[in-house]
Structure formats: C-alpha cells, structure tokens
Amino acid sequence: MSGVLDRVHLVGIGGAGMSGIARILLARGGAVSGSDAKDSRTVLALRAQGAHVAVGHDGANLDQVDGGPTAVVVSTAIREENPELAEARRRGIVVLRRAEALAALMDGHRVACVAGTHGKTSTTSMLTVALQHCRVDPSFAIGGDLNESGANAHQGSGGVFVAEADESDGSFLFFSPSIAVVTNVEADHLDHHGTVEAYVAVFDSFVERVEPGGVLIACVDDPGAAALARRAAERGVRVRPYGRTASGPGAARLLEHRPDDGGGLASVELTDEHGEVEKIEVRVAVPGEHMAGNAVAALLAGLELGADRAGLLEGLAAFGGVRRRFEFRGRADGVRVYDDYAHHPTEVDAQLRAARPVAGEGRLIVVFQPHLYSRTRIFATEFGAALGLADEVVVLDVYGAREDPEPGVTGELVAEAVPLPPERVHRESSFDRVPELVAGLARSGDLVLTMGAGDVTMLGPEIVTALQQRES
Structure with a gap:
C-alpha cells in the first residue's frame, strides 16, 4: 500500500488521529494535503512541516498538491455528503479510513496496540515515554499530545510502533499487533455498536488479530477485561494479567498504591513464567491509582518489547502526562x-x-x-x-x-x-x-x-x- 500513500489528502486533518497520520507521512517524505473546519495550533504546526491545509471543505481542496492525491483518508466523523469525500469518489481515488492508513504505516514494525474503554491514551503515552528512556526510538500514534514532546505522533528510527487502538467504530480491527493491551471493557459507543454484546464482541475480534506468539496484557480488576482474558487464554493466546487481583505466571499484581506529591508510588509483585516472584516499586508522576494501573500495563508491554526494566521504570517516573489528562x-x-x-x-x-x-x-x-x-x-x-x-x-x-x-x-x-x-x-x-x-x-x-x-x-x-x- 506504500504507493497509495505517496500523496495523501486528509479530511479533518486537525483532529487528534488524523494529524498524527499526517505527521508520520510528512516525516517519511510523503506529500500531504488536507482540510479542517478552522485554523488551530495543530493545523499551523502541520503547515510548518510542509502540509498544504485548507480551511473549510471543498472538492477543489484535493488539488492542493501537484498530481492530486493517491489516497484520501477520512474518519468516521466525516459524512458521505462531505464535498471532498464525494469528489474523491467521483474521481475514483482510493478512500481509506483513518485506521486503514495507520495500519499501512505500521507495516514492517513490531506493533504494540493499547485498547480499552478508558485509559488507552495515557497507557499508550506512558509506554512511549518509557521506551524513549530506554533509548528506543519508537514510532507512535496517540490520541493526545505528550507533554514531553508536545506531539501526538512520531516517525521513529527503530522497528517498534506503539499505537492507541480505537474501539469506538471497530476500526482497531485493521491492526495485527504482537502485543495487545486492554485496560478495560465497559459499555460505550453504543451509538455505533448498538448493543453491549456487540461492543464486547469487537474486543474478542481484536484479540483474535494478535499475531501468533503474541501476548494479551489485560487488567483483570475490570470484569470485562478479565472475561476477555479468560476467553483469549482458552483460545491459546498467552495472557499477562495485571491489577489488584492478578495472579499466575506473567502476572503483575498491584499490592499497594500510595499517593505521593501529586503522583503515586505503587508496590507491584511480578511473577515470571516459572512462578518466581519479585517485588518492585513503580513511581508515577500523575495522580490516581488508575494511572498506576496504566503504568503497570505499560511496564509489561515494554518488557515484552525487550526493553530494559530499569529504563522503563525511570521513564514511567519521569512521565509528565498527556495534554487534557488532568x-x-x-x-x-x-x-x-x-x-x-x-x-x-x-x-x-x-x-x-x-x-x-x-x-x-x-x-x-x-x-x-x-x-x-x-x-x-x-x-x-x-x-x-x-x-x-x-x-x-x-x-x-x-x-x-x-x-x-x-x-x-x-x-x-x-x-x-x-x-x-x-x-x-x-x-x-x-x-x-x-x-x-x-x-x-x-x-x-x-x-x-x-x-x-x-x-x-x-x-x-x-x-x-x-x-x-x-x-x-
């Protein structure tokens, strides 16, 4: 699909997900155009990086780059009557959903995807920062801007790609991660999925896309994620549970969380595949036990990616948060x-x-x-x-x-x-x-x-x- 992504037009380019794709495409030397309803600091930053961005939606916006786009990328928020989408279909240009384009950018990388009803942005961000402290330079695409870099996406130099996986419209089913993190599964986005059962089922389909030999990291304190982990294990997927109630090989059990100076200190019991137990402490610079749980998930994912534990812990302690997360x-x-x-x-x-x-x-x-x-x-x-x-x-x-x-x-x-x-x-x-x-x-x-x-x-x-x- 690389040729399709040579010249890309993104409708709603200023959005959190779309701007991330634009940043990675620009870093890879692609020609990028797009449109958004209004100017924003994100749009201004993309223009500074070389993107051609129009304010307002018009079919003529597809001609901002010589030769026109080889693909038009849209999110589920873009309706069929959008003039740019309609023009792309009239011209026979390939139209991709945001997740399809992101999946194409992941090709050739070892992929870690973080999904869940809540906490996926923070957990993805923690994993990214922790890997950076291990001198791994991951590519990443996150639904929020990291406080450290001010960006929501980056083209890394290594072979790792970390991504937030959005279940709201089922589009995370385009991904095939080797490491899948599921923070929780709780009814939401019923406007799209229709029923709670359908919403739960899409997570099972997501786990089925984990590559052979891959792993599911799941918070078993959450009933929905715990049930998902049980079903995955029955299908032969390796599972690493985390949380207050986690136990067994590969588990990370949260023993205690102590609020500390605007953040917290978590005591965690790690059990390896042989049943050997080791107690460690995980410091998090953002408040709340739920954030400590996210940090433990990021730690397990980092370990699965082969990163150094000491470096991961250092990165988690230094994590400065994500824009719009407290x-x-x-x-x-x-x-x-x-x-x-x-x-x-x-x-x-x-x-x-x-x-x-x-x-x-x-x-x-x-x-x-x-x-x-x-x-x-x-x-x-x-x-x-x-x-x-x-x-x-x-x-x-x-x-x-x-x-x-x-x-x-x-x-x-x-x-x-x-x-x-x-x-x-x-x-x-x-x-x-x-x-x-x-x-x-x-x-x-x-x-x-x-x-x-x-x-x-x-x-x-x-x-x-x-x-x-x-x-x-």
Whole structure:
C-alpha cells in the first residue's frame, strides 16, 4: 500500500488521529494535503512541516498538491455528503479510513496496540515515554499530545510502533499487533455498536488479530477485561494479567498504591513464567491509582518489547502526562485550575477520586460538558452519580460532535441526577458566563477541574483570567 500513500489528502486533518497520520507521512517524505473546519495550533504546526491545509471543505481542496492525491483518508466523523469525500469518489481515488492508513504505516514494525474503554491514551503515552528512556526510538500514534514532546505522533528510527487502538467504530480491527493491551471493557459507543454484546464482541475480534506468539496484557480488576482474558487464554493466546487481583505466571499484581506529591508510588509483585516472584516499586508522576494501573500495563508491554526494566521504570517516573489528562492550566487567587478529557462515567469517577487528594483541604469544583447526545441519554444517571464526588458542579450543554440533537436530551438530564444539594449544582447553558460563575464559587485553596471531550477545554484559561481579575 506504500504507493497509495505517496500523496495523501486528509479530511479533518486537525483532529487528534488524523494529524498524527499526517505527521508520520510528512516525516517519511510523503506529500500531504488536507482540510479542517478552522485554523488551530495543530493545523499551523502541520503547515510548518510542509502540509498544504485548507480551511473549510471543498472538492477543489484535493488539488492542493501537484498530481492530486493517491489516497484520501477520512474518519468516521466525516459524512458521505462531505464535498471532498464525494469528489474523491467521483474521481475514483482510493478512500481509506483513518485506521486503514495507520495500519499501512505500521507495516514492517513490531506493533504494540493499547485498547480499552478508558485509559488507552495515557497507557499508550506512558509506554512511549518509557521506551524513549530506554533509548528506543519508537514510532507512535496517540490520541493526545505528550507533554514531553508536545506531539501526538512520531516517525521513529527503530522497528517498534506503539499505537492507541480505537474501539469506538471497530476500526482497531485493521491492526495485527504482537502485543495487545486492554485496560478495560465497559459499555460505550453504543451509538455505533448498538448493543453491549456487540461492543464486547469487537474486543474478542481484536484479540483474535494478535499475531501468533503474541501476548494479551489485560487488567483483570475490570470484569470485562478479565472475561476477555479468560476467553483469549482458552483460545491459546498467552495472557499477562495485571491489577489488584492478578495472579499466575506473567502476572503483575498491584499490592499497594500510595499517593505521593501529586503522583503515586505503587508496590507491584511480578511473577515470571516459572512462578518466581519479585517485588518492585513503580513511581508515577500523575495522580490516581488508575494511572498506576496504566503504568503497570505499560511496564509489561515494554518488557515484552525487550526493553530494559530499569529504563522503563525511570521513564514511567519521569512521565509528565498527556495534554487534557488532568492538565494544569494555571493558578490565580489561591485557586488551581486543571483540565481533563473524561467523558464516560467511569472516567469521571476515577479522575475526581484522583483529584480529591490533590485538592487537599480545598474544595473540588468541576465544570462538566456532556459529550454526545446518545451517551448523555444512556448514562445521565451514572454521570450524575460520578459528579456527586465533587463539592460544586457546573453542568454545560451537550457537545454533540458528530451527532444531531435529540429532543429532550440536554445537560439538564445530568444536572438533575447529581446527588448534591440543589444550591451546589449549577446548570449553565452559556459558555461566556462560566468563568465569572466559577470565579464567584471558588475560594482560595479550591481546585477547579474542567471536564469533557468537547470544547470545554477552552474554559480553563478563561477561568484563570476571571480569578486574576477577582484577585486584582
């Protein structure tokens, strides 16, 4: 497929997944063009690397590179009526899904893929940084920007490719990894899969694509991942379990997690294939036991890739996080402001629990933006219960992304489900009023957390500015 990828046009090139493919193609000397709805720092960076990027979608955008594209790459967010996709089909140009293009870029590498309902971006990032500390230069494609490099993708010099594997539309079935990590399997993306059973089944299909002699690394504390591991083992796939309940050959058992200076220290019991047990400590610079679990998964994957254990542990201790994963946005008038991508009830619950010790004696104030109408309708009650872990909650309108609005599905469904006194739950439909609202709620010592997969991330700096104005 290498010839097909000589000249590539990416529709929605500024997105997390598409921009990563563009970066790797550019690093390999390919001609890259694309389009996006608006300019962004990602688009500007891609232009600086040599990509031709148009703002807005138009069939004529396919002619930005001499000769036109040999392939057009689209994500599931791109609808059939998109003028560039329609023009590509009219011209008979090869149209690839994002994962198809990524799978082609993996060719010739030893591939480690990280999948799961939650935690895959952080785990993929941890593995990448840990390998870099072992002087391995992996190629990687991640759904978020590493704080260390500021990039979500890289063309490495070695023979290893680390990738986040997206189950939302089943596109991770294009990959054939030698190492598959599954952090958890919990119902989500039912707008695509339809039923919980279908969602679970796609993970079984993913594990079936593990290369002969490969390994599944699975968190057995999660019922869905534990059941997946059992089924995989019955089919003859080698499994390395991790978590509080992990046991047996190849297991990494988490014995204890101690919060420590904004991060944590995990005591882990490693069991080799002969049953020999060794206790080690894994330091993680980001808060939460769920992050310690992600670090253990990354450690096992790194060991399977043949990396030095000491170097892996050093890299995990130095891991500085991923953009939009409990990312510090600023401090003003004694209030700290963070931003996080959590957009599923389990993620919201885990991140708020991790943020609580960071808040210390201060209160925890969360500004939450529901993501997708279907997810809000299905999980409104669960979102409310998770948000009840905060002291003050501000709920915004639904960020619809690729979906059309559904009658009656609004942020109000979530706000009504939060089990806090009504005066501590604030429903706000106007973005412009949120910074002033939060500045009025927050007291010195409090921690504010903006949360969601949409444009709620824009509010962090504005809240800091509002707090600065209050202070002055």
